[in-house]
Structure formats: structure tokens, C-alpha cells
Amino acid sequence: xxxxxxxxxxxxxxxxQAANIAADIKIKDSFQPGEKITFTYEINSAVAQTxxxxxxxxxxxxxxxxxxxxxxxxxxxxxxxxxxxxVEVSDSFQPASCRAILSVTRPSTEEFSRDFVIKxxxxxxxxFLICEDSGCGKELKDFSLDTPFYLNYSAQQKFPVxxxxxxxxxxxxxxxxxxxxYSFKEPGDYTIEFSFxxxxxxxxxxxxxxxxxxxxxxxxxxxxxxxxxxxxxxxCPRDCSGKSGSREYIWILPIVIGFCILLGVVAFSLMxxxxxxxxxx
Numbered sequence: 001x002x003x004x005x006x007x008x009x010x011x012x013x014x015x016x017q018a019a020n021i022a023a024d025i026k027i028k029d030s031f032q033p034g035e036k037i038t039f040t041y042e043i044n045s046a047v048a049q050t051x052x053x054x055x056x057x058x059x060x061x062x063x064x065x066x067x068x069x070x071x072x073x074x075x076x077x078x079x080x081x082x083x084x085x086x087v088e089v090s091d092s093f094q095p096a097s098c099r100a101i102l103s104v105t106r107p108s109t110e111e112f113s114r115d116f117v118i119k120x121x122x123x124x125x126x127x128f129l130i131c132e133d134s135g136c137g138k139e140l141k142d143f144s145l146d147t148p149f150y151l152n153y154s155a156q157q158k159f160p161v162x163x164x165x166x167x168x169x170x171x172x173x174x175x176x177x178x179x180x181x182y183s184f185k186e187p188g189d190y191t192i193e194f195s196f197x198x199x200x201x202x203x204x205x206x207x208x209x210x211x212x213x214x215x216x217x218x219x220x221x222x223x224x225x226x227x228x229x230x231x232x233x234x235x236c237p238r239d240c241s242g243k244s245g246s247r248e249y250i251w252i253l254p255i256v257i258g259f260c261i262l263l264g265v266v267a268f269s270l271m272x273x274x275x276x277x278x279x280x281x
Contacts, residue, residue, distance in 0.1 A: 033090060039100045049076075050106070051072070094118075094123060095119060098115070100116060130150070145186075145187065151192070153179075159196060164192075165191075189209070192210060221239060
């Protein structure tokens with residue numbers, strides 16, 4: 001009798017058997033932002049025995065996940081069915097290659113796994129800029145009233161990036177598509193909020209608090225259609241046109257008219273007095 005000794009390798013993607021234990025893992029091939037990572041599993045044993053195992057996942061690069069739980073189960077010819085519930089894939093997750101794992105520690109050390117991927121967002125190298133000039137040659141350090149500042153960003157390619165100007169109550173004063181500029185018109189506390197949210201990339205946000213002190217400078221023309229204190233028709237023709245008049249000096253007009261009337265009365269009285277003296281002589 002001839003005996004042939006041979007070895008036939010058999011590969012299982014997500015099912016294996018060892019120490020009279022068979023395990024099967026069912027999981028999606030991929031997860032994307034907004035989806036929760038979950039998988040179900042079945043464990044069978046041909047003999048009655050107590051097993052201890054830990055369901056978990058492992059990814060490269062690593063992702064946040066709950067602390068794995070050690071589970072004990074009595075197997076006696078019936079399958080044990082369980083479910084693993086992990087974290088939800090967020091926008092901050094990078095693309096990752098992962099494995100769903102059943103790690104058996106008793107009665108022997110065995111591991112059953114299945115591969116899956118996370119279709120996350122790619123990281124991006126981006127800086128938000130607040131500058132003194134439109135070319136962003138120098139970043140702004142101090143803010144002041146009625147002084148324009150320029151908002152921009154630095155990245156390897158162009159993206160739609162927004163900035164919001166918020167007042168102390170969180171109300172939006174302006175929504176700007178970068179690059180753009182802005183200037184504060186009143187003293188107070190403000191926040192400049194940058195926001196980048198593009199599909200396929202990790203979002204980026206940055207908030208810059210700004211405090212503007214002092215008294216509003218009205219010596220410069222603000223071209224708001226009103227003749228403010230300090231604005232004149234000569235210096236600010238748009239705000240202080242002849243049609244609208246200058247509020248700065250309008251109060252002088254009644255005084256001038258009254259003075260002219262008084263001067264006329266005095267002159268008339270003097271002329272009349274001189275005439276009477278002449279007739280008497």
C-alpha cells in the first residue's frame with residue numbers, strides 16, 4: 001500500500017478553525033464619514049468548552065476606538081453570535097486599512113480577522129492669514145478702527161475658504177470669500193472665524209478674537225451719506241453735500257441771522273438819532 005502524504009493550503013478571508021473552534025466575521029468592505037464601524041461574528045465549537053475572546057478592530061493609521069471587552073462564552077455544540085459596535089467615522093478620519101478581529105485567549109490563543117478600509121478625508125496643510133496688505137507680505141498684529149485688514153489662506157492648491165466676522169453676541173456682520181478685506185467701524189469685541197470644509201479633505205477651523213478699543217475717529221470721511229461731527233463739505237463732499245448741508249455748522253445759521261437783524265436795528269436807530277439832531281439844530 002502506498003501512502004501519499006500531502007498538504008493542501010486552504011485560505012479563508014474571514015473564517016477559520018482552530019482548537020475545535022470555528023469563527024466567521026461579517027463586516028462591510030468599507031466605511032465612510034457618518035457611518036459607524038460595526039461587525040457581527042459567529043463562533044462554533046465541536047466540543048463543549050469555555051472560551052474567552054475579544055472583538056476589536058486595528059487600523060493603520062490608528063483611529064480612536066473604545067476599550068476592547070473580554071467576553072467569556074460556554075460553547076456546547078451551539079454557535080455563539082455577537083456584535084461589535086465601534087466608533088463613528090468622522091470628517092477628521094484619514095483613509096485607513098483596517099481589520100476586524102476576534103482574538104481568542106482561551107482555551108488557546110487564536111486570532112480570526114477580516115480586512116476592511118475606511119474611506120476617510122485626507123489631511124491638508126493650510127494656514128489662515130490676517131495681513132496688513134492684500135499681498136499678505138506682513139501679518140497683522142494690531143487692529144484699529146476704520147483700518148482695512150486682509151484675510152487670506154496658504155495652501156498647495158486653491159480651495160473655497162470662508163471667513164465670518166462676528167460681534168460680541170455671535171451675530172454675523174460679514175461672510176467673506178477669501179481672499180477679501182474688512183475694517184471695524186465701531187469699538188467692541190469681535191471674532192474672526194475661518195472655515196474650510198471640502199469633500200475629501202479634513203475640515204479646518206480657526207477663530208481669532210479681536211478687541212477694538214478707543215473712540216470712533218470721525219475726522220476721516222466714512223462715506224455713509226451722513227455729515228458726521230468732524231466732516232465738512234470741503235473735506236467730505238459725499239457726506240456733506242450742499243444738498244444735505246453740514247450738521248456741524250447748521251446751528252450757527254440762526255445766530256448769524258439774529259446778529260444781522262440786531263445789527264440792522266442798531267444801525268437804523270443810529271441813523272434816526274442823527275437825523276433828529278440835525279433837524280433840531
